[in-house]
Amino acid sequence: MKPPSPQTFAQKAIARAAGLKFVEVGQVVDVRPDVVLSHDNTAAIRQTWLEFGQARVVIPEKMAITLDHAVPAPTTKHAQNHAEIRRFVQEQGIRYFFEVGRGICHQVLSEEAVVLPGQLILGADSHTPHFGWMGAFGAGIGRSEVATLWATGELWLRVPESMLIVLDGDLPPGVTAKDFALRIIGDLGADGGLYTSVEFAGTGIERLSLESRMVLPNMMAEFGVKTAYIAPDVAVIEYLSQRLQKRLENGERLQNTDRSPDLLVTQSQLFPDAGAEYSATYRYDAAALEPYVACPHSVDNVVPLSHVAGTRVQQAFIGTCTNGRLEDMAAAAAVLKDKQVATGTRLLIIPSSSQVLQEALRLGYIQTFIEAGAVVGVPGCGPCMGNHMGIPAPGEVTISSANRNFQGRMGTRDAEIYLSNPAVVAASAVAGVITDPREMNNV
Amino acid sequence: MSEIRGRAWKYGDNVNTDVIFPGKYTYTASGQEEIASHALEDLDPSFAANVRTGDVIVTGRNWGCGSSREQAATCLVFNGVGAVIAESFSRIFYRNAINNGLLAITCPTAVQVIEAGEIVMVDLQNHTIHCAAGHFSFPPMSGSVRQIVEAGGLIEYVKRKLVVEA
Numbered sequence: 001m002k003p004p005s006p007q008t009f010a011q012k013a014i015a016r017a018a019g020l021k022f023v024e025v026g027q028v029v030d031v032r033p034d035v036v037l038s039h040d041n042t043a044a045i046r047q048t049w050l051e052f053g054q055a056r057v058v059i060p061e062k063m064a065i066t067l068d069h070a071v072p073a074p075t076t077k078h079a080q081n082h083a084e085i086r087r088f089v090q091e092q093g094i095r096y097f098f099e100v101g102r103g104i105c106h107q108v109l110s111e112e113a114v115v116l117p118g119q120l121i122l123g124a125d126s127h128t129p130h131f132g133w134m135g136a137f138g139a140g141i142g143r144s145e146v147a148t149l150w151a152t153g154e155l156w157l158r159v160p161e162s163m164l165i166v167l168d169g170d171l172p173p174g175v176t177a178k179d180f181a182l183r184i185i186g187d188l189g190a191d192g193g194l195y196t197s198v199e200f201a202g203t204g205i206e207r208l209s210l211e212s213r214m215v216l217p218n219m220m221a222e223f224g225v226k227t228a229y230i231a232p233d234v235a236v237i238e239y240l241s242q243r244l245q246k247r248l249e250n251g252e253r254l255q256n257t258d259r260s261p262d263l264l265v266t267q268s269q270l271f272p273d274a275g276a277e278y279s280a281t282y283r284y285d286a287a288a289l290e291p292y293v294a295c296p297h298s299v300d301n302v303v304p305l306s307h308v309a310g311t312r313v314q315q316a317f318i319g320t321c322t323n324g325r326l327e328d329m330a331a332a333a334a335v336l337k338d339k340q341v342a343t344g345t346r347l348l349i350i351p352s353s354s355q356v357l358q359e360a361l362r363l364g365y366i367q368t369f370i371e372a373g374a375v376v377g378v379p380g381c382g383p384c385m386g387n388h389m390g391i392p393a394p395g396e397v398t399i400s401s402a403n404r405n406f407q408g409r410m411g412t413r414d415a416e417i418y419l420s421n422p423a424v425v426a427a428s429a430v431a432g433v434i435t436d437p438r439e440m441n442n443v
Numbered sequence: 444m445s446e447i448r449g450r451a452w453k454y455g456d457n458v459n460t461d462v463i464f465p466g467k468y469t470y471t472a473s474g475q476e477e478i479a480s481h482a483l484e485d486l487d488p489s490f491a492a493n494v495r496t497g498d499v500i501v502t503g504r505n506w507g508c509g510s511s512r513e514q515a516a517t518c519l520v521f522n523g524v525g526a527v528i529a530e531s532f533s534r535i536f537y538r539n540a541i542n543n544g545l546l547a548i549t550c551p552t553a554v555q556v557i558e559a560g561e562i563v564m565v566d567l568q569n570h571t572i573h574c575a576a577g578h579f580s581f582p583p584m585s586g587s588v589r590q591i592v593e594a595g596g597l598i599e600y601v602k603r604k605l606v607v608e609a
Contacts, residue, residue, distance in 0.1 A: 028587050040470050041512075051598055052605060070470055077471040126511040126535060142513040142539040144597045151601060156587050190457045191505035195534050224505060226534055298457055385466035385510065406461040406509060408485035 006273035008162040009229045010197035013137035013270055017120040023159045025277075030154045035096075035115050036062050037123030038146050039105050040069040043084040045124060048147040057092050057150040064096035064105070064114050065089060070387040071100040071380040103353025103379040106130040106218065106321045111355050113243040117232040118268035122146070122155065127321050127403065129225055132200075132217030133210065134240065135232035135269055140221065160226045161279040162197045162272075167204030169286040174438045176331075177212040178323055178401070178421040180204075180284065181219035182292040186302025188282070194224035196279065199272060204286040205230055210239055211325040218322050222299040222403055232269050240265045291436060293399075294419040297407040305424060308434050314396040316347045316429035318422045319377070320384045323401035324352030326359050328422040333365035335426035335437050336372040342432030347425075348390045350377040374429070386411025399428045445568045447525035447546070449497030452490060453559040456503035460515040460536065462486035469512050478514050479521035496523030499565065501557045503529065507536020516540045526565050528572065530554050541588050542597035548572070553579040 004022040007015075015023045017031035038045055042065050049057070057063065065085065073079035082100065089097045098108050106127055108114075115121050117135040121128060124146045131138035141155065149155055167180060185192065198220050205213070217228035244261040248254065254264065291305040318324065318332050329351060341347045349369050351357040357379055360366050369376055383390030384402045391411035392398050398410060398417045405417035418434065427437035462485040464478070472478050483490040500506075500519070506529040507515055516539040519527065526546035540547040548565065556576035557563060564573040572579045584592060594600035 028585065044470075044473075048598060052602060054605075075471070081470050124511055126509065140511040140535050142511055142516075142535060142542055144513060144542045145538065148597055148601050151605065190508055191531060191533070194505065194531060222508075224508060224533055298459075300457070385461070385469075387467055387470065404459075404461065404509060406459045408465050409461045411465075411467045413485045 005277070006275035008197065008276040008278070009199055009270055009272045010137065010160050010162050010227060012272070013118060013120055014157055014159050016118065016268070016270070017137070025159050025161055027159045028156055029159065031120060031157050032154050033122045033149065034062060034119035035064055035109070035121040036146060036149045037064050037105055037109065037121060037125060037128060039066050039125060040081060040085070041124050041143055042088065043081045045143045045146050045150070046084065046088050048144055049150050052147070052151045054151055059150060059153045060093045061095045063094045063150070064109055065094055066098040066102065066105040066108055067100045068104045068380045069385070071378060074388055101354060101378055101380070103356070104321045104324065104381055107325070107352040107356070110134070110214065111243060111353060113240045113247065113265070116240060116265055116268060117236065118270040122149065127218050127221045129220050129228045130214065130218040130321060132220070132228040133214040133230055134236050135229060137227050137229070138217070139227050160195055160197045162199055162276070163193060164199050164201060164278040164281040166202040166281065166283045167200065167286055168202050168283065169204055170207055171204065171286045171289060174423065175289050175291055176421040177208055177215035178219070179289055179292045181216055182294055182302050182419065183284070183289055184282070185219070185223050185300045186292065186294070188223070190222060190298060190300040191224045193220060196225055198223070198225050198228040200228065200230045206233065209327060210235055211327045214325065215322055219403055231271055237262060237265050291421060291424055293424070293434065294405055296405055296416040296418065299403070299405060299419065305420065305434070305436050308418065309436055311418070311434040312397060312432065313345055313399045313418070313428050313434060315390070315392050315398040316345060316425045317383060317390060317398060317400040317402065318348070318425050319350030319352060319382045320402040321352060321381070322403040323422050324350060324356065326356050328401065329356065329360040329365045330363070331421070331423040332426040333368045335423050335430065335440065336368050336374065339372055339430045341373040341429045345429055345432045347372070347374040347429035348377060348383065349374050350382040351379050353379050383410050385409060399425050399434060401425050445566070447497055447499065447565040447567070449495065449499050449525050449563065451499055451501045451557050451559060451561050451563045452487070452494065453557065454486065454500065454502040457505045457508055458486060458502055459509035460507055460512050461509055463507065463515040464512060464518045466510060466512070469514060472514070475521040478518050482518035482522050491522065494522045494524065497525045498523070499525050499563050500527045501554055501563070502527065503554060504531045506532050508533040511535045513539045513543070516543045516545050520545050528553055528557070528563070541591055544592060544596040546592070548581050550579055550581040
């Protein structure tokens, strides 16, 4: 057999999951994912799966289910939906189940080291590329496809072209990974990465905190990608090893328990080959970036923050799988310390997980939020997709740290959503108008 | 099914799944009629009441971007939509469409000339779209995609596969 040309991350990850030595771009192969994710949509997926007439799912040990999209249940229908999921989890012996309040699927599966570098996770959630922060291959799929995986353990994937995005140097103070993601989507369009695997590289990426790295592959869902990747480094291995260690201490039996957590974390990790082929390469100078805002009603309608500063907002929301982590809470607390949310504006803050909430409590951030007049919600997706409270009235404007600003996204058709980094959301809540936090003390 | 014939409903670029099927219904709407009634609710409130079996949606780039919700495809199927003809599709919508037997046809040249309301005919055997401005060919489906569509969707396809394996 001819030795393969240098391979991209996507080629290596798909080859691994397909049990093949290597795959070509454009090839369609059947993969066996390491983890299959679903959430509040699990009851609907079960209805489809029942059509197969199976008594048992074939991959209970690979299935992860979180209740996060509408928690705690806001209506009887939602409560029935959750109850059905709990029955299914019990009956099928599903390995990973996370209850109402534990947090958002992508955050929780990261915190619990359910997914590891180099593994392939398919989820009935469009933000599944999230797991690229640790060098895993995550892709969103539909409900019928998850039902198919429960029944067969495998699904077809096309090996995508790859795109390289390089960030050189350090982001200036007040400019975040969210701003970088918005800039990319604004420059190249909501379909700029359609069907591709985006690999991030460069000194600017290497120097990002782990929580900031989580923002980039997550936001690439708004760029049309199949998956996105950041090479795992020592910090990633340390983060996941500690969490695996904790699971071992809690008495969980892991596969290959003779291996140390470090070895378990690194045994599947994958790196693209030097000389791998990219369909496009984009280079950004971190120092030249600034805070950006995505304006209604499209994530690629991106302008520098200064262009929309002064826009009146009735609601401000900090949370979601994109920007609801501890450093986002810290950024909000720094802005809100000894300040008050403006009259006529409400600020809703929802940590992305119970661990984030606990840490934010310990560090006094939650105290700061309440003193500033913010509302703190139960860890989960919150009002991101209009399922659970925090719904704007017609005519109202929301500024949000979430990932989508589509018309009707938060539950009301005639409402506007602006997307930004969390510090901008907090500053806008204090001023009542879209505001650059770096200029707040001069106001 | 080798031919689809219906009126064109024309929309723009980056039509997302929130306007095709609003997120607020995703965990509660069940049953074909209820799901069908919300189709394109926040994009074109006249659509669900007026669409007829065989009608086609003609749209620009990246149709179906956003959420993975499968109702974005099934709400069209339940309304009898014959095909979506687009300049390009978001990848999850494309999979959901194929998996539910909804034809997702990529044909940028046809999209540019088809006007709202005109009668469009899709000839599946010859991979050709016929409309007022002329005839336009589109690429045939790849092998795995064709097998799923021919089975009537992913669930039927997998059912047959499971029977064969047993």
